[in-house]
Structures are given as C-alpha cells and as structure tokens.
Amino acid sequence: MIMASVSARHLWNSAIGIGAIAMLGLSVQAQARTEIAPYIEVQQVLDFDLSNNDAFGDDVVTYTSVAAGVDASVSTRRIEVGASYRYERRIGWGDDIADDDVHSGLVRARANVTRGLSFEAGALAARARAEIGGDGLGSLTGDNDNSTQIYSVYGGPTLSTHAGPLEIGAGYRIGYTHVEDNLAANSDPTQAPVDYVDHTTYHQATASVGMSPGEMLPFGWIVSGGYEREDASQLDQRYEAYYGRVDVTVPVTPTLALVGGVGYEDIEISQRDVVVDAAGNPVLDNNGRFQTDPNSPRLLAYNVDEVIYDAGILWRPNPRLELSARVGHRYDTTIYNGYLSYQASTSSTVQAAVYNEISSFGRGTTNTLAGLPTSFTVGRNGFSQFNGCAFGEGGDAGGCFDTGFQSLNAANFRSRGGSLVWTGGRGPWSYGLGAGYQNRRYLAPTTSANFSLDRVTDEAFSLQANLGRQLSPNSSLDGSLYATWFESGIPGEADVFSSGGSATYSVGLYRGLSAQASAGLFANDVEGEEADWLATLLFGVRYGF
Template sequence: MTRLIIAAMVALVCATSPATAQRTRVSPYIEASQVLVSDLSNGGDVLTYSTVGAGIDAQVTTRRVEVQVSYQYEHRFSYDKDLADDSMHSGLVQARAKITPELTMEGGAIATRGRSDIRGDALGTAQGNVRNSSQVYSAYVGPSLATHVGKVFANAAYRFGYTKVETPNAGTGVPAGSLPLDRYNDSKVHVATASVGVKSGNGLPVGVTASGSFTREDAGQLDQRFEGKFARGDVVLPVGRGVALAAGVGYEKIEVSQRDALLSGGLPVIDGNGRFVTDPSSPRRIAYNFDGTFWDAGVIWRPSRRTFLEARVGRRYGSMSYTGSASYQIGPGSGVQIGVYDSVETFGQQLNGSLTRLPTSFVNTTDPFGNQFSGCIFGTTGAAAGGCLNQVFASTVTSAYRSRGVTGVAVLNRGSTRIGVGGGYARRTFLTPQSVGGVSIDGTSDESIYAQLFASGDVGRNGSISTSVFGSYYNSDLAGAQGILGYGANTAYTHMFGPLGATASLGLFGFDREGDSNATAQAQALVGLRYGF
C-alpha cells in the first residue's frame, strides 16, 4: 500500500515535469529513528522504540504547472507490550495545471492525524501511546473555467472530494461516564459553482454578478445526506480610489438528513470500530432544513495590488452573519492572510474545502514528532501565506454543524530563514435530529482557540535548526465535558553529510483538563538518520 502511494506521487510529479520546467525537485528518501518518551505526570514511565519510514519531497514549477508533494510513511517497532506497534501516513499534495489559458485543473490530498472526540485528550504529538487520535485522509480534484464573452466574465468550477477517518487508536480518553458519540467514517462530496457578471465601468457605473452553487454530500455513517443550493446577485459600487461598497441578496435551500441508530435497551448498538449501527427500518429524519432568503452588505478596500480587505455583515441561516477576508503581501516571500467565516457544513466538507484553499507552495517543516499537517500550514510566497486546519481537526464529528470563526496566518521567508505564525477561534453548533442513538446533541456547541509559531534557518554550511510552539483550548456544551488546554513545543537540529542527514530533536507536550488535578505531560527525544536518493 505504501509503495503504491509513493509510486502514484512520483508518477504525478513526473507527468507534470516537462523539459522546459523552471524548477524541478524530486527527493525520495528512507529513514530510521530511535525515540524516547518519558511520562512526566503518571509515575515517570519511560518508553523507547524504533521507527522506520520512507517518503518523498517533490516540487515542480513551470509556467503552466505548480505541484508540491510532501509525504511520509512511518512504522514503529516496540520493545515491550506497553507500547503498541503503529503506522502513520503524513503528507500533503497540492497541484494546479493550466490546461488552456481559460481552463485549469486542480487537485490535492492530505494525510494526517486528527482528534476523535472534543471531550478527549489533547496531546499534540504522534509519538508514544497517544489516545483520541485517528488517521485522516482527504482528497479533491476538479476543473475550473474563467473566460470572457465581450465585456461579460463567466466562471465555472466543479470539485469532487473524498474524506476517510479510521478508527481511533488507544481509545479517546473522555471522562468516565460520558455518553458515546458517533464516530466519523467517510463521505463523498460534489460541489459545482458558476457565476457571470460585468465589472464597473463596462457600460454600468456598478459591477454586477449573478452566481449559484450546488453541493451534495453522502456520508457512510447513519446514511447521512447533505444537499445545499443557492443563487445570489451582487453589486459593487466604487466610491473612491481603491474603495467600493458591496451588497448581495440571494435564496438558499439546505437540507441535512440521516437515519436513526439501531437501539438495544435504549442505547445505540456500536460496531467493532466504535461506530453506531444504522437502523435499517428507520425513516429518513431531517437534521436541518433551511429554505429562505439571505442578504449581506459591506465594504471592499484594495489600495494596491498587495493589499486587500473585504468585510460584510448580513443575515443568513435565520440570524446575523459576519464574514470577511484580508491579505497583505509584505514582500515576495512574506505576507498575511485573515479570514472570517460563517457556513453550514460537515467535517468532510470543511476539511475538503480548507484543503482547496491551501497554497501550492508550502513550508515542509519535517516535524519529527508527526504533527506537521494537522495545524497551520505556511506558504512560501507573500501572495499565498497559507492557512490553518486546527478548527477542522478539533474533532472528527459525524453531525452537520454551523461553523463560525476567524483564522489567520503570517509568514516571513527570507533566504534560508522561515517564520510562520498562525491562530484563530472556531465555534461549531450542531444540527441533528433531536435524538441520535439516544444522545441529544442538537443545538449544543463546541469551541476551540489555537495558536502556533514555527521558525527555521540554516546553521553553518550543512546544518539547519527548526522550532515549533503551539497551544490550544477546547470546550463543549456536551454533558460532562470539561475545558481542555493543550500545548507543545519541539526543536530539531539536522546536519547533512552529503545525501545522509542526521537529526536530533527534543519536545515537550501535554494537556490539562479543567477540574482535574492530574495534568498530563510528556518529554520526548529523537535521533534519526535519513538517506536521500
């Protein structure tokens, strides 16, 4: 399986690497490491084990193609029964190919670990016996068209996405007596969008746009189905140099439905993977049904090519809604991006949609403790600073939800020095039938706050050092849930001896649950060798 994945990625890079490529780099490698994990909170147990892995780092940039691949498979070998053997896939692929001047094909994929239950452990590492962690995969592909017919512009796009979550390893670490929640399985999503319009000054004093979209997602768990469609019209009125007023109104219909879980003695029947078993005789129940109009209005500010800001306020989903975005390109390799969002979606949709917005050129942090792609991902250009996935991986929930929050990243790339800062706040309000498997979570909410700092640079001719620091806070309205503060920091030094690289790394990770005096903390150390071909 691993060799098939690596071969597919190599084939993708080679297929998009014409002789006229401006930049091509393909670097497969193998590596072996020795890991030590010391429990600082529960008796001071020490675990040691070995890991063996293989991966590929590749990047292709031409006038028509942009591709970056960073993928690693790792398997660890335990020395005693206190540590289970485990495997992990970690990687990110982003690709964009311009087929014609008007037609573009895009695709991407991610493999990483995500938290299973918002109420569970919050240890930000993949080393040791980590609970409340699931292997997650997501991928998308689709074309987009941008053309003109006279003064009228026309855009259209289609995306197919797939998301899969495996069974959590070593349990979830939720408080004793907590009611079981359903575990996410997989989903397939189709998204189609289209818009037509004219810009201001092309025969009209205002810019006018008409747009629409259709989304259909089918999830494997409880036969969940999401269907959403909307149509809207927007006008943009320039009022000064680089400043315009904007307003839009539209109609939207969203329906989320699912079947009941099979019950036994009033409790849901759970299969061997910890998921609810669907009741085959259950009718389809409506989890959310919105059918009505929405509106928003705001301001657009674009004083230069490097600076953009848009802020809107309106009414959507039956209440006030606030959205916006801002970006500032400090220089060729440095910039800032901020987004404020409000939408109704699912875990699969949010992860897949967030993946499409990540840059095609990103910083490969080579985190030796395995949490590289579950947080903030930093771009290498000021025009595409990156994005954060913390709000998605707060927990791999099955239910649909209304997602609101703000996220932002800032990057500085100068020479061999790379610095990235990211963070945000997210709130999810769940939308389910009144009872799912005997557990009512409809209307409950969870929150997450997160921040991350990354820095790396060269040390001498053959050395490099990197540091990562992060923190998070999770809370939920669910009965028995407690706020959880998670944190972590690690630093790594790598020295190259030709194709052979040696790495030494130290890390500290932990979490503290409100109302529990027994905080959890781990110190970790790693030494490893990597050989590149």
C-alpha cells in the first residue's frame, strides 16, 4: 500500500535540498521513556469454510497457537527504539492444517553516536501469499502451502554537520530482503511461469553539501550525489544507479518557496539468462523458481543515462502543514511527485504522497522500512497477524507494506502511484487508516524463455483500517478491516479482490493475565471462480510480564 509512500518522502526530501528543509523545518524534543512488555499466549482457533468449495479441506478445521512476543518503546537522549515482534507456533488438529511457524513484527532503532552522527537500523518479519494477487496480509490461516515468510533488515550511519555556513550530509545504508520458499509458486500449468524473489542485497550511499537561504545568498542551494546497487540471487540480477544534481530554493514568502534542480543520472539493470527446456519453458527448481544459466552473457533489461530536471513549490503555512509538489523529466519521461503532511492535533496526523520511481520488491521493502518512525503501533487483526501497517505517533503517520506484497516478482519495475496514511486518537478511541494505489510496469530483457515480463503492467489497490476503544481500565474492543484489489497484465491471470474484517474483545483477569475473544470474516474472489469465504473464531489467554 504505502510501500512507496514513505520511501517517496525520503527521496523527496533529498531532492528538495538542505536549504528548503532548514528554512521550513521543525525541531522536536522527545521525552525520555522506556516501556518493555514481553508476553506469552495460548489460543484456540476455529476456521469455517463458508463457500463449500474444498479450498480449506473440511468445512471446519481447528488449530492451537502457542506464541511469545514483546512490544517495546525506548526513547532517551541518545537512543530511540520501537519494536513489536511475535513468534507463533501453530499446531493443527488433523491433516487439514499443517503445523507451522509464523514470525511477524517490526523493529526500528536510531542511535545518536556523536554530535551529528547517528546510526539507524530496522527489521521486518511478515507473511504473505505466494501466488500473484493473493490476499496479501489478510487471513492466512487456511492454505498453508500458499503462504510464505518475508524477512527484511537494514542498517547504516547518517552524518549531518556544519562547516561554517555550509551544511554537510552523508549516509550509507545496506539492506537485505529474503522471501522463503514458495511451495505454490508456478504450480498452475495453465498460467505463464513467473520468477519469484529469493534474496536481495541493497547498498545506498549519498552525500551533499549546501547552504540555507539568507546565509550568504538570498536563495538556498545544495549539491548532492548518490550511488545505489542491488544484487538479487534470481538470475544474477543487478541494479546499479548513479546520480548527481544541483538544487536551489528561492523563498517567495516566509511560508512559500520555489524549488528546482538539474542533474545527471545513469541507471542500468541486467541479469543472466534462464535455463529452459526444448519447448522454451523455464526449468523450475523444487521451490518453483527459475534456474540461472551461469554461462550466459549478461542481458540488459533497462539502461538510461540522461539529464534530469524538475521544478515545483514547497509550502509550509504553519508548523503543522507541509505541501511539496514537483514536475520534471526523469526515466526518459515526464514525472510528477508530491507530498502532503498535516498534523491535525497532537494525536492525529495525515500524510499523503504521489510517487514515480524505478523500484523492485527488495528496494521497495527496504525503503518503506527505513521510512517508518521509531515510535509506532503495529496494526494487527484479531488473530495477531501483522496487517501490513505501522501507525506512527505525533507528527509521523507511519506507513504500510501490503500493496507491494501483492506481487513477489523478482523483476524490477517502473512504479507509479499514490498513498495515504491517517492515524490518531481521542480519549478512549484510537484509529489508523492506510490506503494506496500502485501501477507497476516490469523491466525485463529478452531471454531464451517463451514468455517475458517486459512491459507487462499490473495494478494494485489496498485499504487498511483499525479502530479501537478502551472500554474500562482493564478491557478494550478493537476492530480491523482490509480490502485489496489486484489486476495482473500476465496473459491468463485473473483479477483478484480480497476483503475481510475482524473484531476482538480483551479483558484483564488477574495480575498480568488477560483473555481475548475474536471473530473474523474473510473473502478471496478470483475472477471467473467461486469466491472463497472463511469465518474464524479465536479464544485465548495471555500472560504479560
């Protein structure tokens, strides 16, 4: 969903320039606090197949869940950490649901090493369906062979310092993303086989020097440059990009500035050929992934080196509202980017973005993770599953992953879309909303296989909503809703619409012991097929230390 939204803001801020940010920026002092809440939990879950089409085996199946987790928030003068992690062991009754291990959660951390030097890191564990257009992070209690675990981790230093009036910045980030074996990948012989992500390693380095408006000149300026490289295990795929640019900020009023920049960029994406059989069909390994021909030359999927430029406005009429918008030339076409942030109150924030970039599953996941705040609340449905969103606090609304998780293709793609995150609360109420749209046009070379993803376009829309109310000092009621829509451009692939919702009642019993009851209804509707309807009930107890 918001997969590109938070990464878009990161890229947007780097493009706007130090001068504009310094002119309209705010400084927020965090209050020191440490909250660490580990727990153990036992649950009994019942699934009811309401569609009677044998998608889940018997009409009623059940499993027992034994889980351990921790929610933590640490904020001191030097360290900020937000964490929500849960490990769950699912023990099936009978043969309809196999025993399974599920890891889910987020960690974001920042450490101020010395004055101007900090180190940031983050980690993600989530679950998604393996097939294209699966219901993402909705209900994953039934068809275990069709789900997979996703892991991502990143870290790196950031430098922000001064040399007289000059403002100097630099940063480095390394990220690693892994998708576990997809047992259901490419298992349908009527559909064209598509390669799936295994693991990727991503490097990003940036540097800049500039000056704020009014320091020595009436306008601000910044010279910046960067290098990116991602290596993917599938087909020895490589993404490599260099850029350098100059940006200026011209204040028009105390709250409005004109911004613009020009530079040069070089992007190249390449891979090796795929092993095929005599009919030109890719030879798959035991996990449904393509196999690489190590003796083949590198094949070019995308290559552009050109002058890039853009211009726009930066408007901040008050400390709670910020709007930036630009139009320019990049990726050999006209691009539009924008970002809006509005803090309606101390507990309510809305953020929206329009983005346009070259991305991949690995880079997009890493950048979304890096764009999350260190203080957040992980959205979970009533069955303790991470629903794809992390809602922030104060001036940062957070972000979501689920639109990106609807397609685990290994190919790079041109990504265009928009996103919205709204989070907040008032009195006993708390809420979070995330929505996004993404259009992906894949970039792939001509290979020996009889089908290529090159120029294939898919579209994804997703919506997540959480609502909670504290009923009493020891009881609460929480609900969540989601809807996802996916249209694949691959011949033979059908549109998929998934939706669902759940409600959970929790009550404290005695000294850390609490009980909960949850009910949920989920649907997965594949075009041309009968919709799958699944109802789920849960009863559990938790002990918090």
